[in-house]
Amino acid sequence: MKELLEGSLAVAEIVRLCKPGVISAYPITPQTHIVEELAQIVANGKLNAQFVNVESEHSAASTVLGSVACGVRSYTATSSQGLFLMAEVLYNIAGMRLPVIMTTAARAISAPINIWNDHQDVVSLRDSGWIQFHAEDIQEAVDLHLIAYRLGEDKSIMLPVMVCIDGFILTHGLETVNMPSQEEVDKFLPSYKAPYKLDVTNPLTLGPLVDPEFYTEARFALNETHKEALALIPKITVEFSKVFGRNYNGLIEGYQMKDAERVIVAMGSVCGTVKDVVDELRKKGKKVGLLKITSLRPFPASYIYEALKNIPKVAVIDRALSLGSFAPLAAEIKAVFFGRPKMPKTISSFVVGLGGRDITRESIKEIFRLLTGKEKQGEFIDLKPELLKESYE
Numbered sequence: 393m394k395e396l397l398e399g400s401l402a403v404a405e406i407v408r409l410c411k412p413g414v415i416s417a418y419p420i421t422p423q424t425h426i427v428e429e430l431a432q433i434v435a436n437g438k439l440n441a442q443f444v445n446v447e448s449e450h451s452a453a454s455t456v457l458g459s460v461a462c463g464v465r466s467y468t469a470t471s472s473q474g475l476f477l478m479a480e481v482l483y484n485i486a487g488m489r490l491p492v493i494m495t496t497a498a499r500a501i502s503a504p505i506n507i508w509n510d511h512q513d514v515v516s517l518r519d520s521g522w523i524q525f526h527a528e529d530i531q532e533a534v535d536l537h538l539i540a541y542r543l544g545e546d547k548s549i550m551l552p553v554m555v556c557i558d559g560f561i562l563t564h565g566l567e568t569v570n571m572p573s574q575e576e577v578d579k580f581l582p583s584y585k586a587p588y589k590l591d592v593t594n595p596l597t598l599g600p601l602v603d604p605e606f607y608t609e610a611r612f613a614l615n616e617t618h619k620e621a622l623a624l625i626p627k628i629t630v631e632f633s634k635v636f637g638r639n640y641n642g643l644i645e646g647y648q649m650k651d652a653e654r655v656i657v658a659m660g661s662v663c664g665t666v667k668d669v670v671d672e673l674r675k676k677g678k679k680v681g682l683l684k685i686t687s688l689r690p691f692p693a694s695y696i697y698e699a700l701k702n703i704p705k706v707a708v709i710d711r712a713l714s715l716g717s718f719a720p721l722a723a724e725i726k727a728v729f730f731g732r733p734k735m736p737k738t739i740s741s742f743v744v745g746l747g748g749r750d751i752t753r754e755s756i757k758e759i760f761r762l763l764t765g766k767e768k769q770g771e772f773i774d775l776k777p778e779l780l781k782e783s784y785e
Contacts, residue, residue, distance in 0.1 A: 394570050399530040399562040400425030402569045403469075403495055406534045408439045409577040410493075410541050412467040414459035416444035416452045421507045422559040423471040423497040430467075449474035453481035453492075460490040461598055463589030465541070468492065471559060472499035472513045479517060485552045486521025487614065488599045491544035491584075492552040493537065494522075498660070498711075499559040500747045508748020509559040511660065511711040515688070515720050521614055523553040523621055524689040525642075526659040530567040533557045535638060536686075538572075538581060542628050547587050549621050551614075556688075558661040560748070572636055580635045618690040625687060643692035645684040646699055648674060652681030654763045655700065657725055658709040659685045662744075662751050666709075669756040680760055685721070693728045700725075701734040705763040711745045719743055719770050740768035749774060 397405070403426050407415075415434065417427040434443040446452045449470050456466040470478060475496055485492050498514045500506040518524060525540060527533035533555065540553035557563060588596065602610060625642040633639045647663075648670050649655065656666050663684045673680045683699050685692075700706055710719035717723070722741035729735035742759050745751040755773050762768055 393573070394568055396566055397530070397569050397571070398425065399533060399557060399565050399567065401429050402530050402534050402567075402571070403537065403557070404429035404433065405571060406537045407467050407495075408433050409572065409574055410467075410537065410581060411439070411465065411583075412441055412493075413464040414442050414444065414456060414466040415468070416446055416455035416459075416466070417468045417470065418446055418449045418452050418474060420449070420471045420474040422499060422509075422563045423469050423474070423495070425563065426469045426495055426497070449477040450481060453478040453485065456492045457481055457485050457488070457490060460485075460492050460586075461488065461590050463584075463586035463591075465545070465584040466492055467494070469495040469497070471497040472501055472507075475513045475517060476501070479520065482517065482520045482522060482552070484599060487610070489550040490552060491541075491550055493540050493544060494552065494554050495537070496554050496556045497559040497563045498556050506747040507559075509561055509711075510746045510748065511556075512713065512746075514554065514556045515712040517554070518689055518720075521551070522689065523551055523618070523687070524556060525553065525686055526556045526688060527558075527562065528661060528663045528684060530562055530565065531569050531638075532640070533562055534569055534571065535632065535636070535640065538577065539625075539628055539632060539640070539642060541581050542632075543621060543625060545584050546624065549617060549624065550587070551617060551621065556660070561661045570638070576635055580632060622687075622690040622692060641686070643687045644695050644699060645686065647682040647684065649681040649683065649699060649703075651679055652703060653679040654705045654707070654760055655681045655683055655703045656707045656709060656756070656759060657683045657685065657700075657721070659688065659721065660711070662709060662711070665751060665753060666756050669753050669760070672753075673757070673760065678760070688721075691724060696725065696728050697732060700728075700736055701732070704737045706736045706739045707759050707763050707768075708739065708741050709759070710741065710743050713743060713746070722770070738763070738765065738767040741770045742768065742773050743770055744773045
């Protein structure tokens, strides 16, 4: 059924339809509306679940670690500093192979304090062992939660999944969303039956001390499972399409790529703006395109290689920094071509939209314009030189 919904309320509704037994979260802007709505849903008896109020994000993550370890489908959500406060527990959740699902409303990291959107928080946790999806719009955010539960709880995977949505842009934006029925969700997402769990009648140990004799193998196995997830995601999205009628690759999406000579690579809500600019420039005879990255982890390197190997000029948009080094997504895209027989003539790196600064159509046009024979490295777009002196002082 199509409804006009705020992004946060749409996420809360799809989580309700997934029937988690435990929800625990701590409010933080711009994530608050999601868990506020879920708390109301549980209080009104619309979801048979326990909503656990806690004093911090660290405790919220610890709560859902414990509930999933006991075999109960669980959910949490956070943003920015809250995600960082969870970090210690997030690594444990992944290492213990517990399929927690978490919505992260991507937001800038302090200092200075900033509550608006960029990708610094989620990108910084890319190596935690969590699978990480990035949504372009509210509909995709809804659908990725279903895909996340189905993937994370698959007995061959058993990993936590983070669905990243751009703070305020998607959490507080309004969009017509095709919300599935409970029957459709139940058809796609079976009840969770944990292959292992804490049980007093059948004791086991989760997360034990491991010495150097075994630690490397444990991390190797975790990495291999990410490779298995890379192969499974497209299969799950095919099944998703059969039930809901919406098509996703789940890894990448090419837009106007067939004859493109200049392509932007990006993640998240900015992809909608890029598509609009691509359509405009195409009408003027410009051969431009977009490659959207949906799955940052596992990183779909071979898919990206096939999509970009014959493109002359590539621009990578980052809404995050790796201070003192290269922009993170750009570095990963360049690494795709190491040792490969083909690659673009230039792969340029652009930093945009930090701290919620608008990424306008003109910003995207400027990036396409700057795709010349000379490669750009971490070039800031829409930088305000008049403010730099004040920032230094």
